[in-house]
Amino acid sequence: MQQHITDSRGVRHSPWAHVLQAAAALGAGMGVGRFVYTPILPLMHAQIGLSAATGANLATANYVGYLIGALAGTFLPRLVRSPAVLRSCLVVLTVSLAAMPVTHSPGVWLLLRLCAGVASALIFVIAASSLLSHLRDHPAHLPGWAFGGVGAGIALSGLLVLVLRAIADWQAAWWASAGLTALFALPAWFLRPEPAPPSASATPGGERRATGPRTHRWFTALLASYTLEGIGYIIAGTFLVAAIEQSSPGWIGSGAWVLVGLAAIPSSALWAGLGRRWSRPGLLLAALAVQAVGIALPALIGGVAAALISAVLFGATFIGVSTLALATGAHLRFPRAVALLTAGYSVGQILGPLVATPLLHHGYHQALILAAVVVLASAVAAALLRIGFPHHMPTPGHPVARSEPAPGGQPTAIDTARAQAD
Numbered sequence: 001m002q003q004h005i006t007d008s009r010g011v012r013h014s015p016w017a018h019v020l021q022a023a024a025a026l027g028a029g030m031g032v033g034r035f036v037y038t039p040i041l042p043l044m045h046a047q048i049g050l051s052a053a054t055g056a057n058l059a060t061a062n063y064v065g066y067l068i069g070a071l072a073g074t075f076l077p078r079l080v081r082s083p084a085v086l087r088s089c090l091v092v093l094t095v096s097l098a099a100m101p102v103t104h105s106p107g108v109w110l111l112l113r114l115c116a117g118v119a120s121a122l123i124f125v126i127a128a129s130s131l132l133s134h135l136r137d138h139p140a141h142l143p144g145w146a147f148g149g150v151g152a153g154i155a156l157s158g159l160l161v162l163v164l165r166a167i168a169d170w171q172a173a174w175w176a177s178a179g180l181t182a183l184f185a186l187p188a189w190f191l192r193p194e195p196a197p198p199s200a201s202a203t204p205g206g207e208r209r210a211t212g213p214r215t216h217r218w219f220t221a222l223l224a225s226y227t228l229e230g231i232g233y234i235i236a237g238t239f240l241v242a243a244i245e246q247s248s249p250g251w252i253g254s255g256a257w258v259l260v261g262l263a264a265i266p267s268s269a270l271w272a273g274l275g276r277r278w279s280r281p282g283l284l285l286a287a288l289a290v291q292a293v294g295i296a297l298p299a300l301i302g303g304v305a306a307a308l309i310s311a312v313l314f315g316a317t318f319i320g321v322s323t324l325a326l327a328t329g330a331h332l333r334f335p336r337a338v339a340l341l342t343a344g345y346s347v348g349q350i351l352g353p354l355v356a357t358p359l360l361h362h363g364y365h366q367a368l369i370l371a372a373v374v375v376l377a378s379a380v381a382a383a384l385l386r387i388g389f390p391h392h393m394p395t396p397g398h399p400v401a402r403s404e405p406a407p408g409g410q411p412t413a414i415d416t417a418r419a420q421a422d
Contacts, residue, residue, distance in 0.1 A: 019142055021191040022127045023149030025086070028184035029123030031153015031261065033093045033116050034062065035237065036177040039161040039257045042242045043170040052360035054106055056353040059238045061110040063353070065117020067346035072118070073125035074339045081193045086126045089119040090185040098178035101171030121346075126193050133194035144269030147319055154315075155261025156180060162254035215332040218385055222332070223344050225381035226325045229288065230348020232374035233318050235356045235367055236295045240314065243364035247302040256311035263315030271320035275327065281386040284324045288379035291317040296372035299365040332390070 037059065044050040072079060079085045096116040100109060131143040157180055161173050240260070245253035274283055294313025297306040322345070329337035352371075359366040 015142055018130075018192070019146045021187050022131050022143075022146040023152065024184045024186075025090075025123055025127040025188035025191050026147060026149035027153030027156075028090060028181045028188055029093065029120045029127070030150040031155075032157045032177055032181045032184065033097065033123075033153075034066070034120045035150075035154050036097070036157040036161070036173075037062065037113070038238060039158050039241050039254050040170060040173045040177070041238070042245050042253060043161070043165060043173060045242065047170050048104065052364075053357055055242075056238075056357045056360065057106075058109055058113050059234075059353040060350055062113040062117040062120075063234065063346065063349040065114040065119075066121040067117075067343070067350060068114075069118040069121025070125060070342050070346050073122055074336075074342070079122060080126050080129045081196055082126075083191075083193060085122060086191060086193060087189055089122045089126075090181075090188060092116075093119040093123070094178050094181045094185060097174055097181055100174040123188075127188075127191065129194040130191055144272040144323065145266075147268035147323065148265040150319055151261045151264025151267065151315065153180075153184065153261070154264060155258050158254055158257035158261055162251060162258060165251075165254060215334050215390065218389055219329065219332050219334040219337065221381050221385040222325060222328055223341060225284070225288070225378045225385065226321075226341050227344035227348045228374055228378035228381060229321055229325070230345040231352040231355065232295070232348075232371040232378060233291065233321070234349040234352035235371035235374070236314060237318065238353060239356070239360075239364045239367050240295075240298070240310070243368050244298050244307040244310075246363050246365065247298070248304055248307055252304055252307050256307045259308060259311035260315035263312045264319050267316045267318075267320045268323045270316075271323050272327075275324065279386070279389070279391060280324050280328045280331065281382060281389050284321065284328065285379055285382040285386065287317045287321050287324060288375055288382055291321065292372045292375040292379065295368055295375060299368040299372075328385075 041050075041055050045052075045055065093116055096112045096119065099112055103109070127146070131146050157177050160176050160180060164173050164176055241253040241257050244256050271283065271287065290313055294310045294317070297310040297313075300306075325345075326338055326341060329341045334340070356367040356370060359370060
């Protein structure tokens with residue numbers, strides 16, 4: 001029998017309707033608003049002579065905006081609970097995409113991508129918080145499918161650019177992406193953010209910290225791993241299409257990006273399901289190792305087959321890594337775990353294009369090799385996380401002996417919500 005969501009007015013809602021609304025928000029904010037730049041970048045290189053350095057700077061501006069938005073959502077929680085903020089961000093994001101082809105000024109482009117980054121981050125935080133609050137008592141695969149909205153946005157925007165590159169120019173690609181964002185915004189417009197928390201906490205932070213083991217050393221390894229992943233994954237996420245197009249026909253790069261999105265759609269739900277059987281630190285290590293191989297393939301082997309395999313491996317892991325890392329931080333119940341991990345990831349994404357820029361003078365393959373090495377370093381940190389990892393954490397406010405962790409010793413959605421509240 002399907003459980004329903006009951007809001008503060010006693011109105012019942014289908015959880016799948018909430019999943020679809022959140023997926024649309026994530027598709028707009030992340031899938032299109034953030035990642036459509038990847039397949040459009042080669043068009044701007046070819047058609048208007050955009051330099052590799054300027055392309056990297058535009059990516060960095062977007063990631064700086066994302067960090068600003070993430071910090072705003074962390075330290076101003078009222079923003080996360082406001083439907084007006086969500087709707088304003090959807091409008092700002094759409095307008096920022098539509099304005100990109102209106103000008104040829106790099107300075108204006110930087111400002112537009114900065115604004116898009118702020119809007120994307122707030123949309124992500126609002127949608128993720130909404131999922132954690134409204135679906136916390138539902139199976140873990142439901143929010144997993146909602147996060148698949150990121151993949152849907154990547155796939156649809158990549159397909160749009162793939163079609164337009166044959167019949168139009170880079171300007172049409174930006175305008176079309178703005179139109180796609182507006183379509184995603186229609187169902188996302190009615191997403192209900194998380195409700196205001198109770199006036200008094202039933203489980204004070206001090207009590208929670210006192211009931212469990214000290215987890216600093218594991219959280220430090222997790223933070224290092226996730227920050228390094230931010231550096232490596234964003235280099236690939238920004239330059240993968242351009243790198244593939246260096247050694248393959250032009251349509252292969254855009255086609256590979258569509259595959260990235262298609263592989264990403266079920267990935268979060270898949271990794272959430274695997275987390276019920278196996279240790280999350282072990283799964284995190286496996287996902288990072290697979291991702292490193294996928295990133296390196298186009299640079300080491302080249303060709304159509306390597307490009308397509310790379311796209312599938314990258315798409316199947318980059319959202320899954322985030323799901324696993326945030327859930328592991330929630331399980332450790334380290335104070336403000338999700339906020340700290342998100343901040344580290346955001347800083348990594350800012351550093352990624354900056355450290356890759358000196359390697360872009362001779363193309364993008366060296367940048368992909370760097371990205372793969374950094375992701376391997378992230379995997380090493382994840383391997384350290386596995387040493388003595390406390391799979392059985394006590395339930396807050398209960399003795400250790402009565403702790404009943406989720407299958408495989410993994411956190412539930414409630415654990416993640418508690419970590420956010422910290």
